[in-house]
Amino acid sequence: MALQDFDTGSPENSDRVCAITDDCRLQCPGGEASAICPAPGAQGLGLEDEAKPASDAAGSPIQGDPLTFPSVLLGGLPITAVDRRNAASLMIAIARRRRHDSRPYYFTSANGEVIARVHADPKIASLFLEADQILADGQPLVTASQWLCRVKLPERVATTDLFHDVARLAEREGVTFYLLGSTEAENLKAVAAIRARYADLRIIGHCHGYLAGEALEQKLDEINALAPDILWLGLGVPREQIFVHDFAARLANVGIIKTSGGLFDHLAGKTRRAPLWMQKAGFEWFWRMLMEPRRLFWRYITTNPRALYVILRYSK
Numbered sequence: 001m002a003l004q005d006f007d008t009g010s011p012e013n014s015d016r017v018c019a020i021t022d023d024c025r026l027q028c029p030g031g032e033a034s035a036i037c038p039a040p041g042a043q044g045l046g047l048e049d050e051a052k053p054a055s056d057a058a059g060s061p062i063q064g065d066p067l068t069f070p071s072v073l074l075g076g077l078p079i080t081a082v083d084r085r086n087a088a089s090l091m092i093a094i095a096r097r098r099r100h101d102s103r104p105y106y107f108t109s110a111n112g113e114v115i116a117r118v119h120a121d122p123k124i125a126s127l128f129l130e131a132d133q134i135l136a137d138g139q140p141l142v143t144a145s146q147w148l149c150r151v152k153l154p155e156r157v158a159t160t161d162l163f164h165d166v167a168r169l170a171e172r173e174g175v176t177f178y179l180l181g182s183t184e185a186e187n188l189k190a191v192a193a194i195r196a197r198y199a200d201l202r203i204i205g206h207c208h209g210y211l212a213g214e215a216l217e218q219k220l221d222e223i224n225a226l227a228p229d230i231l232w233l234g235l236g237v238p239r240e241q242i243f244v245h246d247f248a249a250r251l252a253n254v255g256i257i258k259t260s261g262g263l264f265d266h267l268a269g270k271t272r273r274a275p276l277w278m279q280k281a282g283f284e285w286f287w288r289m290l291m292e293p294r295r296l297f298w299r300y301i302t303t304n305p306r307a308l309y310v311i312l313r314y315s316k
Contacts, residue, residue: 111138181234
């Protein structure tokens with residue numbers, strides 16, 4: 001599969017389209033690629049030989065077996081039923097273990113827009129189904145699980161919040177970060193903001209997301225040589241999922257790749273979060289649309305109804 005348009009998750013660039021070539025013939029668990037694939041009863045991480053439960057930075061065990069957090073089927077995607085605290089502890093624990101095979105662990109996130117796009121495009125669905133864990137980065141998914149699923153999602157695990165949970169643990173544990181994505185200016189601002197807030201956090205490298213050709217090849221080799229525990233990848237959907245599919249095998253020394261969307265723009269102060277009450281009510285999408293109506297109005301008008309239908313139809 002070729003990545004024809006390597007772009008970032010910056011708001012002004014998120015509508016550019018990547019072409020996924022016809023040789024992307026990935027298989028769903030049940031056979032041929034499909035937008036709706038059955039979810040397993042639990043999302044294991046392939047670490048059966050290391051069954052010891054992980055601990056957080058304070059030494060407290062993660063609640064539940066970190067290798068088999070249950071998942072729920074929401075809109076056809078297996079979403080991990082985990083809260084932010086345990087998601088952060090899980091990332092720290094398995095980043096330190098490493099996979100020691102073909103690629104790093106791969107964590108991504110889903111919201112209503114992702115659900116709609118996955119249903120509409122089997123290729124995007126296949127890319128998401130490669131993930132080891134899919135986290136609920138949308139309050140509507142949490143609410144839907146309360147009504148539609150046998151297992152309820154405990155809370156929203158928004159990447160913009162999860163990052164700080166992970167950073168606090170990483171600062172104590174010596175876990176290393178690499179930040180890849182956004183524009184050069186916003187990437188630098190994000191790194192500066194993180195270092196100001198977490199003085200002891202080990203950021204061993206960072207780079208903007210506008211890379212192609214030889215520059216991209218060299219950057220992949222550099223990241224692999226640095227061997228960060230966690231690579232935060234902020235390129236936007238589906239560019240970051242395509243990146244993982246195309247290049248994760250070249251990053252075997254990385255612990256985890258966590259897709260991050262517009263995280264760096266938030267950290268840099270370019271994009272403001274919605275008020276907390278709007279986040280909890282599930283209307284952060286509406287806040288974003290008010291902030292950028294020309295870019296986001298049509299997107300949400302078209303994807304929200306589809307996401308609602310898909311969640312109602314393909315959840316259990």
